[in-house]
Amino acid sequence: MTQLSERWKEVIGKVKTWAFTNSIYVVHFNSGSCNGCDIEILATLTPRYDAERLGVKLIGSPRHADVLICTGPVSLQARERLLRTYQQMPDPKFVVVVGSCGVQGGVFDGCYNVMGGVDTVIPVNAYIPGCPPRPEAIIDGIVKLLGSLRSPAKAVPVLNPEGKVS
Amino acid sequence: MKLVIPPLIYMLLFPGGLGLIMTGLLYEWVHRKLVARLQNRIGPRWFQPMADALKLLLKEEIIPSEVNPYLFVGLPVAGIAGVLTAGLYVPLWGFPAAYSFDGDLIVTLYLLSLLTLSTGLAGWNTRSRFSLVGATRTLTQLFAYEAPFMMALLGPALAVGSWRMNDIIAGNQGTWLMFTQPIGFIVAVIGLMGKLEMPPFDAPEAETEIVAGALTDYSGRGLVLFHIGRTTEMLVGLTMIAALYMGGINGPLDFVIKTLPVLLLISGFQTLITRLRIDQTVGLWWRYGALLVLLQWVVLIVLKGIS
Amino acid sequence: MVATAPAPKPVNAELLADVEPRFVKVREFLEPIASRCTVAPGFNSPEPNRIDVNIEAGDLLTAASAFYDNHWGYLAAITGLDHGPEEDYLEALYHFCGGAAVTTLRVKLPRHGGSVPSIAERIPAAGFFEREFAEMFGVYPTGLQDCSHLFLPEDWPDGLYPLLKDTEIPSPKTIASMDGLDKPIVDQGGGRFIVPIGPQHPALKEPGHFEFTVEGEIVVGASMRLGYVHRGLEKATESRNYIQNLYLLERVCGICSHTHASAYSNAVEQLAGVEVPLRAQAIREIVAGLERIHSHLLWLGVAAHEAGFDTLFMYSWRDRETVMDLLEQITGNRVNYSICLLGGVKQDVNYAQADALRAGLDYLEQRSRHYYEVVTTDSMFLQRTRDIGTMSLAQAEYLGALGPTARASGVVRDVRVEAPYGAYRRFPVSVVMDTAGDLEARFKVRLKELFVSCSAIRTILDNLPDTELTTRMPRRVPAGETVSRVEAPRGEAFYFVKSNGTDMPERVKVRTPSLCNWTSVLNQAIGRQLADVPLLIAGMDPCFSCNDRMVVVRDNSMHHGVRSASSKGDAHHTEIWTWEKLRQYGIDFYRRGGNK
């Protein structure tokens, strides 16, 4: 009997991965970015890049979302709202950071009202550096995130609040 | 034993539950693909709505704290139940309707608006501001399009003189009522767009104003039930318009040939129009919708009176 | 080692002709006030188009209203200048711009505990500038209704003024840790039904927190809290050298990045007395024109998306890709072009790129004509834009609106025409105006500006002066102060740069266009449907990251003859909340209604 439930569990796992990697509801949060990356994110939805063919759909409420696309070097004011938006997303949820500001604070690193990277506040699954990254680079980031979800050997995001990579 | 199985299969598998939902999702894919193609985009793949529905089913469902949990969980079920039962009285896939009794046209219309009612109540039940505004808009819009839409669909019934769907289809077998009652057809199609809250009338879930309207706080199972209810409602509405106004449906191929052009008409109309504010929609419906349908009825009665 | 003063700049006659009569008029009505000043009375003119006047703090209100009574330009910005603990005084500079002339009222203040009379009564736009001045320098405006934090987050430690020279600011993580958020929940009592929009909201590409008090669907009160995109740029510029600042200031706002880069490089080049070669100036104007086209097409799409017309959004952004490709070919990046260097330009426009530009512009002009026709004739779209959010000429002047929002109401204010800089003298641009003042007029003005930009770029391409691209630029800029004004797609961007001879600027003040348009938007929102509000906000093409301002508009607070829903002063049923209450309500609404 257990051998059956084993195979059953594996089938459910396959179906679940298929569903999660083919339908991605994205919510966008700008935590202090100069809106260069935000207009490139919006550009991925327009006819020339059309993220809908990959199953990506931009929706308004974090309650419906799976992936939080975050831009900007988390300003102090936006920090707590970013945390709250992240908490409201149902599991399983992923975070994609777009732009050098979100990864490491970019050119604003060291300003007094900026926390630095997004991963000082919430765990991040994929980083897309660039200032701003091209819409194709953003799609490349999402495709890499989906690829890592399909193959279970994905790197577990490590939340290192302290500063630079040692 | 013979008696028991067919109705169960009717109910659960083929024209009933699963079949209806799968066809609804396929029709939703056609709709999204058409809208994307009209906007010069490629659009989603064929299994996209199924993947969305399946993923939402497998996601965690968050029930906000100060919400009446029974109502929160029960309303989506009530909504989809209404729509699925409406599917039984409608000649889906060209097969004769599973059940029909005198006056089933009225019952089907009532069952379809059960979903809108449950969406409105769901929006009223939560504390999120957006849902409250969304709920009021859903209900105000319900009163706007409901009467003209119902009168438009009762036009063919008037022509035949009975409220039973099968009789109406049988009565109008030859003639295409689309051409003899053009105003009724137009109001019916636009009424269906209002019922499905498609762009000109999508104030209740205007993404840029009130995030997701009444469904802002739903996630996972509740959201997917409402979403599937909406897609099935589209399928049922399309079949009713095709059955009543295009001289009945007599086979699966005929069903597809007759419903897809209406869907193309709806998608095309949707991409050309800006979203109307809620007061503009109500004004439009009562000023133009109702009067046009009344005019259609007067013409019908006068013609019937003469003949 | 302090660099020597720059050689006297060649004064062109045209500028003098415009500026001279204005200064005569200024001297005439400011003379009585200036003479009363004890410190250093009299006018001095550090640059041909600038005059400085030292006045007493007390006469500020009379001096400011003198400007408006004589219809001499408008208040562009208030700059705070800390002269450091040794000289132990602070200076507040009130910049008034009229045509090409800039008059600065200088007020000396003690470094700690100083106060300035508020002029927000007479000039509403000054309310912003005074709040920022108070928050950054600790000089509180007396008589201003509401001066809680403008930029800085709510949990910013009191008494810590970032822009004073000798304050050392704890690292952001320590400030975040002493977060005083778990204050007891204030029960907000009756009050109105508040719809919060933002900071995470599909209508806003950027975070801003709006709270609209609604009765049913009608908006009766509007308040706005930004500050989410405040990064502390002005403090950061003081610890970076001139070359690094160019890229820091270019990222004030992603959409109008070239505006900020060229404004900053103009200022530094004026300070260093360096003349940029003609070809570099022309290439800067070409990229500025392309940026204006890309910004307006982007705005057209976003505004249509917020009105619910997604097809126009998709098509306008598809056509915008042509101009993004052109920008990528010429400058190497789609959004932050970084084509400006101090003293010139990085990339050249060769013949292949010139032909690609001409082809792209023809396609864009033909498409913009089509969009112009769509926006002005589609009756369903007009139902959402015609005479909604109407702003009369008087209101626009009074509220200090700038850019296309003001030009749609008939205010003639375009820096490229009034005070031409760079290549705009050789390749002039015409002002586009409309008098209706409603949302439709703003659509029309912006689309007509597309045509103007296309033709301007074509004329430059036809006779591109061929000189080299850059000139030598000293790393240490000689001491001095300068003002540089540039016309961004959203209005006039105002820069004040003070250098002290080292290779790091002493003070860089940035006042961005969207800041001045906020009061006008919130004022129009009152009395309108909630459904119109996102389109109204989009109507002024807000750029939050350009600025971070908060303004509170209660239905009876903005009296002064400005249209507001309920009559002046009556609070019969409205229970007026203090901002503190509204903000607290916003926070605990999220915490209670939000998570499980």
Add this chain to the structure above:
Amino acid sequence: MKIGTMLSDVVRSFLDKPATQVYPAVRTETPERLRGKVKWDPSRCSGCQLCVKDCPSGALELITLDRANKRFLMLYRMDCCTYCAQCVHSCRSKCFEMDSEDWEMAALDRLSFAQYYGKEADVDVYLEQVGHPDAEKPGVD
């Protein structure tokens, strides 16, 4: 009372091919001035540190192993870099150039963003000094 002003666009796009470039499958070539990843040529470097001083986001760090015979290493932080090409202009001996092909730099963790540029031997020597010899050395030419 015009309704379908966008009708001409909609019908034309319904009939002909959509304007979408299927990116992951089809990669369109990029303009040659595109500012992608920074490339550094160790042989020409004179160790003047002008690039490090002018970099607005502190993405470059010059490590001098041996000043006499010009053995230098460059630690390039891809995630801090803002791709502004100021280093290309500041460097008098033209060691830098921006690669216009390499702009797909997305990664699942931040460790892969720090890259050492320099000769293979120099990098190994330096890594021993710093004490974690196994740090992977992408980007070493």
